[in-house]
Amino acid sequence: MITVQELVDKPYLGLAFQAGQSGGNKVVTWAHAVDLPDPWRWIEAGTLVMSTGAGLPEDAAAQSLWIQQLQQAQASALVFAPQPGAVSLTPALLAKADEIGLPVLSASFELEFVKLSRLVIEQVLRAQKERFDAGQRLFQVYADVLWQAADLPERLQLLGQKLASDLRIVDADSGAVLLTTAPANFDQPPLLRLPIPGRAHAVLEMGKVRSKWVDDPLLARVLAGLLGVELDRAMMARNDKRDEGKALLQDLIAGEMDFNTAKVMLERRGLRGSLVMVALRLPAALTGRFEQLHHVPELYGCFPLMLQAEHTLYLLINDDVDLLQHLLASLGTDAKMGISHPISAMISVQESVQQATLAVAHVAESDNTLVHYADLASEFALGPKTVSQAQAVVQHYLGRLLDYEAQHQLPLLQTLSVFLHQDGNWKTSAAQLNIHRQTLVYRLKLVEELTGIKPTSSHGISVFWLALQAQQSLK
Structure with a gap:
């Protein structure tokens, strides 16, 4: 693309600022010669309007309104090459152009609008080709990364390296960082922030960008779209993990599988060390919140076993205080939580379910939102x-x-x-x-x-x- 300032800098065009020089960085996406009294009806955003003055009103107030309407149509600039006997631009129009930052360029009537239009169109086509080539490279880079890395965190790191950009994916609701390539480089606000399409409800943030060809809003949106597909696939995988975990927890509770036998499967789900049973309870009208709990960012590193029984959700999960507090907070102020003793040879899965249930039932009678069975037992x-x-x-x-x-x-x-x-x-x-x-x-x-x-x-x-x-x- 070419900017208004870059057109003025080409001496053979003979263009000069009459007003609105502060808008010289506006990008010209098209050029259109129009001498109708309402040119804003015939142009699109980014259009360079070329006029000989035939349709320009004579009254100063009318000219001021005329230039404002041109600005509202998002014209990039006005090139005024008056024909003999044309109306002059009034000080009111020029003052208004300065105020709203719409460049007004003077040109000789001898300027061939076709030459100016050709230059703009050539620049537009060249920019489109460069963008197309950059898009091809972006897809090729992404395809290479898919072959080189097995999981999304590693792929994002490789993307950041290959695109010479700092990338970060954050949760749109909580602002929690889901994935990042360079945590230290996001001390300052990101240079670019784009919503990621799909069900993940996430945002792509770009920090320092050291690659010219990816420093383009459209290409950044393409990247956000590709990441959206990745995040949706990850959500589908977590849905499958939840279903598998439900079946496993049912077997453990029914005694059809021994807890020690299940440890290998639990470790593959990131459930290691001390494990507890948690009972989460919500009012009946709010139990729909349970359906998306396994997608909260804090659970991206593990896959707890989940089983819902009416308005209570049971989780076999790591005994991690911060993690449990995050889960409770994610469900809102109406949520209640009961936590069992750590599951062991002495405390079976069946017993832990009873302990968690008893603990969460007790919460309703107190001002607390969380109760450990250990505290309840002593009480x-x-x-x-x-x-x-x-x-x-x-x-x-x-x-x-x-x-x-x-x-x-x-x-x-x-x-x-x-x-x-x-x-x-x-x-x-x-x-x-x-x-x-x-x-x-x-x-x-x-x-x-x-x-x-x-x-x-x-x-x-x-x-x-x-x-x-x-x-x-x-x-």
Whole structure:
């Protein structure tokens, strides 16, 4: 492209500024000779308007309005080559042109508008060819990068190197940096900021650009479009990961897969070290927010297992305080979170689900938005303090036993209560229940299968005793 100033700098054209020199950097995208009284109706943005003055009004106020309308049509400049007897440009028009920054160029009537138009068109065509060639190079660079790098972070680094540009992708909502090639070079505001099309709702920022051919808004938009395809593909991959994680968590909760067996798969998902079960709860009308939770930037480095049950979302996730706080904040002020003990040989996945559920149920009765089961357990050491707390304890420790009893008429709660009151003595417990000792073994084994808690363990004795006491308090 060519600017107004570059046209003036060509001596053979004989152009000179009469007004609006501050707009000399405007780009000329076309040239059009028009002597109608309303040239703004016949031009597009960036047009160099060439006039002999035939359609120009005589009145100063009318001329001032005339030049303003030309500016509103986004003309790049006015070339005035008056024919003999044409109306002169008034001081009011020139003053208004200076005010609005619209260049007014004087030229000789002998200037051939065709010559000026040809020069502009040649520059436009040359610029279009250069842009086309640059676009071809951009696509070739991107194709090369796709072959050289397996994941998007590495590809972005290679793109930054090959394009000699500093690139950064940020989340449009939170402003969180998703990917960057040079963190230190973004201390200052970015030189260019473009929305990335697609569902990712992200923005491409370009810092220092050391490549002339990519320093073009259109090419930058093409780059943003290519990255948009990448981000959408990454979203689709995370959707698949969520579905896989749901199936895996269902198997772990149902006991169809051992936690130790699943560790290799969990590590591949970035779930290492101490893992906890988290229960997130939202009002029923807001549970749609759960559907996009796996796309929050903080989860780009790992893929937690997720399973939604009505208005509660369960996550098997890294025990990372900052990460959990970010997830809670991303769901809004209505969200509540309960966190289990770390999952271990002593705390099964099934037990961790119950702990997280009990913790999140307790949050509703406090001013907090997050509760750890460890804190809740110490608070309940002497038993639940309210009716709702008692109901929560009964539901989450005895709920499955109550459901089973209703369907099979087997007195599991009575069996459990007698066993605990007899201090775990098998012989006296069986005698009081008037059943064979092996039948007692069978029933307590069934309790363990239904709840995931072993009644003969110290943990099982404490929580079942607490739950049975809570049930008595509700009668």
